[in-house]
């Protein structure tokens with residue numbers, strides 16, 4: 001890779017950040033808890049189930065949850081195989097098709113929109129900024145570097161709510177979101193769109209993220225330098241496009257920035 005750990009910021013004009021588990025994270029205690037296969041997991045499902053109840057006949061919550069999980073797994077597999085993004089509206093429509101197959105299309109689509117909005121509001125309210133996120137973003141801008149977001153996220157509309165709720169609003173110049181483009185990282189086209197949005201070249205850009213595949217392998221393949229947030233010290237699972245820098249915590253990047 002281009003940079004050694006020591007000069008990861010040298011010559012860099014623009015820094016791109018992933019959103020989830022890089023700048024923000026879910027605080028599970030702010031969401032309802034669901035028991036699934038003996039485990040308690042935070043989930044919006046109980047609220048969505050009650051919002052859809054009149055369409056579900058005598059379907060139990062467990063049956064609803066099983067359908068929703070099945071659809072989510074199918075979507076996950078599709079996204080991994082193709083890098084196509086599927087919006088929250090589409091996800092909710094597919095869940096209702098699975099759990100309430102006899103409902104009229106127009107009624108189902110209208111309800112899917114309500115569920116998507118409800119889900120996103122709850123998700124946004126459950127998020128907190130990662131420690132040091134705002135400080136780092138401000139420090140990057142104070143150095144005269146440009147800053148933007150590249151997020152794999154199913155709901156573009158919710159990104160401003162999330163930034164506002166986590167006190168990160170005003171820190172990012174451009175918001176590049178997969179739902180808008182219909183494609184996800186590691187697809188090279190999302191990185192190219194982001195580079196164009198800041199009028200910069202890949203060799204002058206750094207991408208920061210927690211996903212080895214989406215952020216690091218993808219950003220590297222697009223020609224960018226990469227910084228991997230790797231809290232568990234996991235081995236990098238690919239043979240090419242290794243991270244230019246690996247840190248356990250986002251806040252550690254501040255020291256590299258100061259040293260550049």
Ligand SMILES: [Mg+2]
Pocket residue numbers: 018019020021022209210211
């Ligand atoms: Mg992430």
